[in-house]
Amino acid sequence: MLKKWANSLTAPCPLCGCSARLAQFCTSCHDNILSQQQYPYRCPHCLLALPNHSPCPNCHNHRLSLQRIYHLFDYVPPLDSLVLRFKNAKQPHLANNFAHLFAEQLTQHHHNAITTDSLLIPIPSSRLQLQKRNYNPAGIFAKALAKKLQCDVDLTILRRHESAYLQKSLHRHDRFLHSSQLYYAQRRLPIDRVILVDDILTTGSTLESAARALMSAGVKQVDAIVIARSAKPF
Ligand SMILES: [Zn+2]
Ligand SMILES: [Zn+2]
Incomplete structure (x- = not known):
């Protein structure tokens, strides 16, 4: 009723x-x-849009440790504005819209990606971002998705070392250097697989750092789910 x-x-x-x-x-x-299929070619690993079947500049020299990444849509207009509203315009309720759509997409195309025994782990915000927004977009999206798909979410295990630098002001190479130890797991987690959750995937350096932290804690395989994949010009 x-x-x-x-x-x-x-x-x-x-x-x-x-x-x-x-x-x-x-x-x-x-x-x-x-x-939507914005791009005919994309890297099967990091989902970066490519001009043709050429090697992916993102994965060419160092492939991410993540096994599989899923995204809901590309970070292009008008959908990019939705993500910005979700992150920066205090519209956290959009997490439910994204979760509903993602659940459908996964059911249609990747029905084994998340099952009831899957564990979702959102990327934590920095203290500064948390003070600014009052919520962690990745965290509330992970919670909405877990509720929709009836799986577990862990909001405490992955922690972020606080840092003076803002990621988005750094170039790609520096981002990887800077973020290599940005996250840590606060306890052992000897399980087969977890799924990281984030809002936007750009270079993958954030997910990589988080994946390494979780693998150091005992996780065998790390996959990821992001709302939007940024499509850099090629
Ligand atoms: Zn790639
Ligand atoms: Zn509409």
């Missing part, structure tokens, strides 16, 4: 403003996002 009632609630679609079910996109935006 309660579920039926919740399903009948409507709210403006966060992308176009048309009427949509609560915490969902309207049918048109929903279909557009799920069917």
